[in-house]
Amino acid sequence: xxxxxxxxxxxxxxxxxxxxxxxxxxxxxxxxxxxxxxxxxxxxxxxxxxxxxxxxxxxxxxxxxxxxxxxxxxxxxxxxxxxxxxxxxxxxxxxxxxxxxxxxxxxxxxxxxxxxxxxxxxxxxxxxxxxxxxxxxxxxxxxxxxxxxxxxxxxxxxxxxxxxxxxxxxxxxxxxxxxxxxxxxxxxxxxxxxxxxxxxxxxxxxxxxxxxxxxxxxxxxxxxxxxxxxxxxxxxxxxxxxxxxxxxxxxxxxxxxxxxxxxxxxxxxxxxxxxxxxxxxxxxxxxxxxxxxxxxxxxxxxxxxxxxxxxxxxxxxxxxxxxxxxxxxxxxxxxxxxxxxxxxxxxxxxxxxxxxxxxxxxxxxxxxxxxxxxxxxxxxxxxxx
Numbered sequence: 001x002x003x004x005x006x007x008x009x010x011x012x013x014x015x016x017x018x019x020x021x022x023x024x025x026x027x028x029x030x031x032x033x034x035x036x037x038x039x040x041x042x043x044x045x046x047x048x049x050x051x052x053x054x055x056x057x058x059x060x061x062x063x064x065x066x067x068x069x070x071x072x073x074x075x076x077x078x079x080x081x082x083x084x085x086x087x088x089x090x091x092x093x094x095x096x097x098x099x100x101x102x103x104x105x106x107x108x109x110x111x112x113x114x115x116x117x118x119x120x121x122x123x124x125x126x127x128x129x130x131x132x133x134x135x136x137x138x139x140x141x142x143x144x145x146x147x148x149x150x151x152x153x154x155x156x157x158x159x160x161x162x163x164x165x166x167x168x169x170x171x172x173x174x175x176x177x178x179x180x181x182x183x184x185x186x187x188x189x190x191x192x193x194x195x196x197x198x199x200x201x202x203x204x205x206x207x208x209x210x211x212x213x214x215x216x217x218x219x220x221x222x223x224x225x226x227x228x229x230x231x232x233x234x235x236x237x238x239x240x241x242x243x244x245x246x247x248x249x250x251x252x253x254x255x256x257x258x259x260x261x262x263x264x265x266x267x268x269x270x271x272x273x274x275x276x277x278x279x280x281x282x283x284x285x286x287x288x289x290x291x292x293x294x295x296x297x298x299x300x301x302x303x304x305x306x307x308x309x310x311x312x313x314x315x316x317x318x319x320x321x322x323x324x325x326x327x328x329x330x331x332x333x334x335x336x337x338x339x340x341x342x343x344x345x346x347x348x349x350x351x352x353x354x355x356x357x358x359x360x361x362x363x364x365x366x367x368x369x370x371x372x373x374x375x376x377x378x379x380x381x382x383x384x385x
Contacts, residue, residue: 036060037068039378044072047375051368052245055083055238057360059275062382064282064354066275075362076239078247086224088237088268089360092338094345095267096175098216098277100142100300100322101292103178105215107138108296111185114139121181132160138178140164142321143304146174152199168305168319172264179208179263187211195256205255208262219290221276225269228258233268238362240342245363248342265340274347274358282354301334301351303327313337314346330384337370346370348379355382 040060048056055073059066071083106112112121115137119125127133132147140146147160148171158173183189183206193205209227217225226233229252240248251257258266285291292300303318303325314337316324323334331352338345344366349356357379359370369375377385 033062033067036378036381040068040375041070043372043375043378044369047369047372048073051363051365052243053361053363053365053369054241054245055087055362056366056369057083057085057087057089057238057271058357059271060357060379060382061275061278061349062355064279066272066279069272069275071271075237076247077241077245078239083238083362084236085272086236086270088224088226088233088270089345089362090238090240090265090338090340090343091267091269091274091345091360092265092340092343093172094274094336094338094347094358095265096263097322097336097347098212098267099175099179099263101277102212102216103138103142103182104292104296104300104321105290106182106185108293112138112181114299118177118181122184126177126180127158127160130160132164136160136164136174136177138181139304139321141171141174141178143319144168144170144174145305146171146177148173148177152201154199157199158201168307168311170313172261175264176260179259182211182263183208183259189259190255193256195254195260197260201260203256203260206259207255209255209258209266212262212267215290216277217273220273220280222269222273225267225273227253227262227266227268228255229253237268238343238360241363241365242342243364245365250342265338269360271358271360274360278347278349278356278358279354281349281351297351301325301332303332328383333383339367344370348383350383353383357382 054077055075057071060068069085071085073083075081075083075087107114117134118136119134136146145165147162147164150170150172152158187207190205194202196202212227239250242248284294284297286293300321303320306318314324314335315326317327318325323336326333331350333348333350335348343362345360347358
């Protein structure tokens with residue numbers, strides 16, 4: 001089985017986003033939508049050209065509404081077919097925010113308890129021989145406090161590196177563990193369709209793709225998004241590119257792949273679709289079968305663990321449930337970035353201001369745009385910067 005990686009390593013903490021608060025740098029800018037958008041539209045093509053980024057899809061939200069949704073460049077440097085606002089990109093680790101939403105809804109319904117040991121939900125242990133497993137909860141997973149490393153390798157077998165709940169370590173394995181629990185509670189496993197992944201871990205197909213589509217994507221109107229490969233998804237998809245701008249093979253993720261990676265990095269989406277998900281975060285729904293109520297949303301965005309300097313990712317000062325948090329004087333901003341082979345993505349949101357953005361690129365060079373200081377200063381106006 002081809003080895004897939006959905007990585008956002010904690011080692012990237014040194015790459016602190018220029019979108020973190022910079023007192024005094026942007027106070028002279030007019031907080032006017034037309035000026036902001038004009039600046040964005042001037043900067044993006046230039047940065048893409050300078051950084052050799054083939055394609056980008058982006059959306060900006062202000063006061064709970066999409067005020068701008070544009071696409072730039074090409075889906076494939078070989079065919080030169082242009083990106084449009086309906087082109088599908090791999091969201092990479094931004095996928096974790098959608099899965100966190102699904103988990104919080106299960107907790108709201110009482111199907112899963114946020115602070116119940118996950119061992120109580122599975123028929124056999126996720127990891128043998130470590131009693132620390134008995135204390136890992138959904139809260140620990142969503143705030144990256146399980147102690148699991150990001151992904152196991154033959155050189156570094158899966159292990160719990162500290163007492164769960166006592167420290168922070170970004171972990172895709174934690175999300176895989178919690179996804180297994182969600183499948184146990186809500187779905188099914190096909191033992192006749194299996195594959196091997198990192199360190200020869202055996203994974204069998206599940207219906208997690210269908211679960212996420214039904215319970216998160218469709219309720220938010222994300223009709224162009226998905227997980228496991230379909231013909232519809234493949235009709236308008238961006239190809240991944242390396243740092244030289246060369247197109248790379250685009251995998252067609254199967255139900256087995258998604259049984260391993262859906263929660264941690266399996267979402268395929270558009271900036272237009274993901275902006276619908278963001279807007280849903282501003283509008284709590286009481287007694288809704290799919291949408292979160294106010295209490296659940298507030299808990300999801302509440303900082304759970306403070307980050308040391310060596311742990312910080314994207315300028316975050318803490319981690320909530322499924323989201324990183326930049327704690328600012330002008331109000332907290334929640335965010336998540338994503339990076340896997342040939343794709344880089346970033347979303348940042350102010351729940352208080354009902355404003356934010358999502359940017360998806362099809363290049364290993366995408367970070368040069370997502371973390372560009374000049375563009376960051378412009379986008380900070382959404383958050384009172």
